[in-house]
Amino acid sequence: MIEARDVSVAIGKKRIVADVDFEVRPGEISAIVGPNGSGKTTFLKAMSGDLAHTGRIVINDRELSTMKPVEAATVRAVLPQATTLSFPFTVREIVRLGLVGGLAGMLPGENERLPERALARVDLEGFSGRFYQELSGGEQQRVQLARVLCQVWAPVLDGRPRYLFLDEPVSSLDIKHQLIIMNIARDFARRGGGVVAILHDLNLTAMYADRIFVMHRGRLAATGSPREVLSDELIERVFDCRLKVGVLPASDMPFVLPQSSVS
């Protein structure tokens, strides 16, 4: 599992993330929610090893700061919010970059077929020969997800779980593809991996997350299952707007209904 304790991140003199405790268990999706500028992405960057931080981040019993790039690349893959390119790579060439570390967890011969299989999973079959720069934002996002999936194709490698870090994986997608992507994340977790996802859609979060971390002004405002965390009071306070939290009677799943006027 991944355990973060007392993680703080400062950029310049400004503290963006303060004393965050966080965990991802194999088999679970941990969602991070919170308003814009609450430090979600900064925290995920610290967990990805991009930003200096204080506190401890331990992945599968290894301190993150002691891991080499290639070791970290073996246990987790990171999907950024958006990726722009300045060279005309084809979709296949981009997806194949997920294998640059060479540890997808597949037999050597299978690596060649992996890009096509990953593309099929994100509903981009037949896109191999297209140029990345010509795709729509949503399609580009799915190509990047296919690349990320190639990197950690097997959710468990040598008996140790691997992790997906997803920064707003569905933000530019239509509803069908939002569900496809979230199902991929759930499937990855079901097969023994762990998923961290920054999400904005609270209903999608309620539907898929096993554990929700609510961030507010750089700190954790609440942690727990969707049922524990999603309440009128907390969500209204954190997001500073009026909404109603209900529960779907059949599934006991909470849902969030925004009210039209800002508080």
Next chain:
Amino acid sequence: MADQSIAGPVKAMGASEGDRSGRARAVILLLCLSLAIAVLLSLTSGASDASAVNVIRDWLFGTVPGDAALSARDSLIVYEIRLPRVILGMLVGAALAVCGAVMQGLFRNPLADPGLIGVSAGSSLGAVAVIVLGGTVLAPATALLGTLALPFAAFFGGLATTLVLYEVATRRGQTSVATMLLAGIALAALAMALTGILIFMADDRQLRDLTFWSLGSLGGATWAKIASVGPIIILALAAMPFLARGLNALALGEATAGHLGIPVQRLKYTAIIGVSAAVGASVAVSGGIGFVGIVVPHLLRLLIGPDNRYLLPASALLGASLLLLADAVARTIVAPAELPIGIVTAVAGAPLFLWILLRKRGVIDL
């Protein structure tokens, strides 16, 4: 938004669509052939009518009895004048083209080029400093390094410029093109101003050396020069293929390259040092030869795509071939006089560069 030439889907030669490695290998094979032809052409053409064909035949099959035409003069011209020139041309052409491709990968920008962003100017400053101050202030260095002093000084000039440029133009792993180009202009201007001061201080003999050197020419090629810069260029070029995978990943941004397991800092500094060494060595022997580094990789990206595993070797081959061709033109177009090769590459390269800019308008965000 999309580039005209990249509109349709890529037809694959191999099994999978979008995989251009088969095509890339075929192109590299063709480029090997074209380099061989360029070498033969360069060896057999020139102001003198010395027959390289005879010399090569002689070299391959031994002297044919009765073939008195193969004079010592022919042999001298081919072995002592043309062959070193061809080898130097190949080294410099390959170095400039590969360095262009590597810098473009490093800056994530197809317009980065050692000549364009001030690296060559920095190298020139170093070289001029050695020519002018070699007898006085820098005497200990020239005494210590001998013929290596010039390439070393050019290397450090280029290295300093590249490091400053990278620090100025890069913020959180993203390189701003506008900042890069403007900083390059400023650094080049500064380097040229300092070069100007040095030229102002130079005496008549040094001025003559400087003028010949700065025109950009392969004319002074000797085996001694090859011995001094050849190892540097070959070493730097030999290191570049190891950067290819990392540079490919870097196309996705520094953070993502790191997430994919690439040691990004090491990659960046290896690339910067390698480029500075190769450009410095090239500038030291041949002066400023522009546009090879930007035109060659660009043409190849249109042909085989931006995968650096193929782009770097292909750039080396095409760069070497094109520079030999340019040198052949420089040697013959105003024979028996000789045009500086920098003029030839600029006349051919500058319009091509403008064409690239026109096609990229709207794609590249300045």
